[in-house]
Amino acid sequence: MEIEKFSYDNKIVKLFAYATILWGLVGMLAGLLIALQLVFPALNFGLPETTFGRQRPLHTNAIIFAFVGNGIFMGVYYSLQRLCKARMFSDLLGKIHFWGWQLIIVSAAITLCMGFTTGKEYAELEWPIDIAITLVWVVFGLNLFGTIIKRREKHLYVAIWFYIGTWVTVALLHIVNSFELPVSLFKSYSWYAGVQDALVQWWYGHNAVAFFLTTPYLGLMYYFVPKAANRPIYSYRLSIIHFWALIFIYIWAGPHHLLYTALPDWAQSLGIVFSLMLIFPSWGGMINGLLTLRGAWDRVREDVVLKFMVVAITAYGMATFEGPMLSLKNINAISHYTDWIIAHVHVGTLGWNGFLTFGILYYLIPKMFRTELYSKKLANWHFWIGTLGIIFYVIPMYFAGFTQAGMWKQFTVDGQLQYRFLETVTQIIPMYALRSFGGALYLIGAIFMTYNLIKTIRAGSFLDNEETQAAPLSKVYEKAKNEHWHRWIESRPIQMLVLSLVIVSIGGILEIIPTFLIKSNIPTIASVKPYTPLELQGRDIYIREGCYTCHSQMIRPFRSETARYGEYSKAGEFVYDHPFQWGSRRIGPDLARIGGKYPDAWHYNHMLDPTSISPGSIMPVYTWLLDDELDTASTPAKIKAMITLGVPYPKGYEKLANADLKIQEDSIAASLKRDDIQTPSNKEIIALIAYMQRLGKDIKGLPAIPAKVKK
């Protein structure tokens, strides 16, 4: 067998590394901004683009898809080549992948600021970007599998399995959750409605955490931790068990995001059981990572790369212990909607994803630039400032979460709720201030790293093609000169099987979903009617401004919630909600039954200046809604889309919709006038008021719904 000479492509790794650093800083800065906005609402600047509701999705998307996403690609493009003893399948595909992904990020940042959003958490990007993501993901897949196929090392190291699992699952999740009906270039409605939409969304949402923030990073852990420590993983056998166990269990855990909702009990229990089981593979993996350093702990004291990795793995262990605990119903009853979840998430992102990324960067950059790290001391500073940052971030948020939960559920001896909602907000503002401090520390650490790495890069000389050599795989298939291209796949049964199954399932989904779901939009509560055109327009404004980032629309069946917000939410109430807007967090109160609670003028003044009505409120002002005119030209298209989705408007209603809209506008303007508010009736605020006043009203005043009607 002849030894083949070839080279590893470091250039693409370098590009992804730069992008990781850049977007990391941007994403963290956006995070710091929204953290400070909760302390100083003036930092919303009174502009739509900079207001919390639009910046929060920007922060989450930037961190998940831009920072961690580029981090994944950086690590995969570096390790895959070496593990496969092969250059990446195609340099061109790599470039398309890189620039395509950056283009997606930039367009995401712009469109999110402009308020183009689907209103589904971590999947906010509108349909043209969704399609672009799919295409770039396919390019990544081609490059990934292409490299695996032409590898010179027969054994697939465990990291590669994690990459494969990631690619397949993310592709499926993204496609299924992004099913939407375009109304215009930057507006679409989720194909699913209400409870169905919530289910799909959290099936996606949970697995986005599982297969975007966890499995690829575990792959990176299994490559970079042994490399940095220069010793093999503690137990290779355990790593194999870790992978297969994790991948089989993870996908079932999604329903734990929807405990105490309209989801059937058995589905909730299924989610809980699998979530609890997850602790075993997760901790197996954590222990495997940590024990890799057995007998080398003295090096952790010296080596900053290992320090970052040890904290990262520890954070992974903490987050994956807490996750199953939070999935228990009795704990979830307390933790859901509170800042506890934000603390939990940030143990994972700041600790696990952030620190592992930093460790990898400190390892890779000097290696690729053939030099020493510019300053070990500065890197140590980064480590300690970053660790302090995590502590200052999560402890106040845990405290805030416990405080919120306690205050929300506190009754007086007379059986009255003890605290108004606003009191539970103002109580935790000091905690928000502290966590902003923690976040700032973390960001400062990342800036130190950036400076350190730039200095290192300047001092080094980059090796863009790393020469190496390896023997080709034995029994490699000899290609005949004139064979048909399909011969290629025929000789590869595994790839063919996987490919065909993926293709078949995608095709199946495309056919099944539409017919399947429209039928289920039949109302199960007779008094629940479709939104009027004006309410629908108002709802789109609600989505555009990201109201769901602070307000939930799902009252759980607890006395503390029904006493505060009214009758608990029923599945049948959401059948026309494309997309659902249940939210996941209550920085502000639940709005599921806000309709009719306050007069129109209250809402008008509250949007103009929330503190004029609720002193101490941290809600931003929404003055532009009072000035901007409602775009009624879109009404017919929107109604038509809703009809397509199965909402029972009368036939041809799209032509009459704007007339009805005008009548409702005028009546609200008239009602405002009675309260001495002069406003033209064609402003956006009118539509938003119409929507808010409708919320939860359909079943108000009805006798308690018997269980049967609920389906």
Place this chain on the structure above:
Amino acid sequence: MSVLFLLIGLSLIVAIVFLLAFFLSVRGGQYDDDYTPSVRMLFDDEKDNSEK
């Protein structure tokens, strides 16, 4: 609640794909040796690359 069955179906498909991949990889001899791969990955042939 029909979407539930769709999601379960999809999750099952993914699980089955992974199960098949698992069986095939075991049969393909991927896991016959569960020790040396962890050591082999530590060795990169880094010849001709050092400038120093």
